[in-house]
Amino acid sequence: xxxxxxxxxxxxxxxxxxxxxxxxxxxxxxxxxxxxxxxxxxxxxxxxxxxxxxxxxxxxxxxxxxxxxxxxxxxxxxxxxxxxxxxxxxx
Numbered sequence: 001x002x003x004x005x006x007x008x009x010x011x012x013x014x015x016x017x018x019x020x021x022x023x024x025x026x027x028x029x030x031x032x033x034x035x036x037x038x039x040x041x042x043x044x045x046x047x048x049x050x051x052x053x054x055x056x057x058x059x060x061x062x063x064x065x066x067x068x069x070x071x072x073x074x075x076x077x078x079x080x081x082x083x084x085x086x087x088x089x090x091x
Contacts, residue, residue, distance in 0.1 A: 018076075
């Protein structure tokens, strides 16, 4: 399989995963309930990223789930920052 096809496959699969998680768990990352924390969504997602990276750092192996979580959190962070189009980064 070509690299271009694999990139497309990973992105499509991650899209399906994120949409399903959003359907199951709601929009909690982008619209936090704010009972214990008053952080905005962007800061809350950055904390989740820090926590995830800390768990990876303390683990003996990198798991598929770890990579999917990082990709997912970074997509949500981009959305929280209003960065939904990356076409302007193409040189």
